[in-house]
Amino acid sequence: MSCEKRKFECTALPKGWQREEVPRKTGLSAGKIDVYYYSPDGKKFRSKPQLARYLGNTLDLATFDFRSGKVNSLLMRKNKKQRGTQFDYSRGIRNDASLVPPIRQTASIFKQPVTVYKMQEGKVKTDFKHGTQEKPKQLFWEKRLEGLRACDADGTEFDGMELPRVLKPVGPHVGEETVLQSVATALHVSAQPVTGQTGSRSALERNSGVFLNPDQPLMQAVSVADDDIKRQEERVQAARKKLQDALKKSLVLAV
Template sequence: MSIEKIRSECTALPKGWYKEEVIRQSGLSAGKSDVYYHSPDGKKIRSKPQLAREVGDMIDLSAFDFRTGRMLSGVLRKSKRLKGTQFDYARGVRNDASLVPPIRQTASIFKQPVTVVKTQNSRVKSELKHGPQDKPKQVFWEKRLQGLHASDINGNALESLNLPHNFKSVGPHVESDTLLQSIATSLHTSGQPITGQTGSKSSLDKNPGVYLNPDQPLMQALMVSEEDIKRQETKVLEARKRLEKALQVFAEA
């Protein structure tokens, strides 16, 4: 089958991109043409979603006509008026937050308009997220650290800190070491206040997978009083005095 190739520079795309139109000269498909685009580094693009992935954020292709290689001004003006509408070229679907069933669609098999009717009242969520999704945190994931201890240079396990008596763990078989690791991890990674589990102990023991908040440590809710703060300040002052004396002894030696 003989073909004819016509190459031209595409001004709608960044510099270095050009369009190639392949026209079939014989056969049953004579007269028909296929359109391709070539990147500056020689990569051949066969579809608009692939082109969008290659161009990235350099240019908005919402009004780009893949066959002609031009920006359609009418489509561009219309796309500016449609707020809340985004086109995901990677999947080839349109996400419109204003659409509410029933929606008028076209069946790809019969090529006839059909109406989608849902029995339940629902709305398309406006806070649709694209790209990589946040991985949910597993419940009781801290238990994987159970049995692990920090060691000194000689390999001897260091003693764990003793938590105050009012620190109560929640969850099945959660020991004091696991509770300490859970609190330390929350203080290090969480940007929200650490309050502990707000659910009642009976509900947590009955069904922890439902009532447990994975963003909070594995402890019952605890309120810090003014007396607790004063006692902690006293301990800090005493520790500073001991450190000051130790530094004086070290300087005199």
């Protein structure tokens, strides 16, 4: 496999657009290919949403495959079936007209005060046999966030983070990017300890719908020892010391 960058014309985009393939050389994802696009004036684009925001209404990218740089026939057939669905790449939201709840039109007479007379007491009892009913959670919903990254004020996307080697993804076609989003969501939303998936890797790959715990991130189970906490505290103290020294130097220079 070649480890050099490759750049060539992209025929699926207007004349002058170029597509670049850059292999990763370090980290757990070494060998993975990152794809970038360059406009005729040299502006770099890292994702399909960013590309769509730049092109606007001049080109329909609904059937454009960002990874391969070609028009995907499968996406074209899917797009024809979902005529009532539109995707706003600038916001990352899918608008489906079939999912919009109908608005109930109420006659003005029903807006007047009404007196209720009960003829008999209701005999319906609330069943608490199974406890509080919670809304079911979708499996692998974090994969919908793949390819979307935070941007600065100029629209340039921030580089992705590299996870520690101990955090290993589990589940079909789950990569580092999905694991990072899954862990961040669990730390932000979940009130229970974040431990990862306790099921075996082979069981999760064979039947994720049965063995996957949706309350935990899509990574193998990890345990944090006291030594790990101590090393992290030492790194935090060292970073604070460097910041303190830098502030002192800046104050001396200002005086």
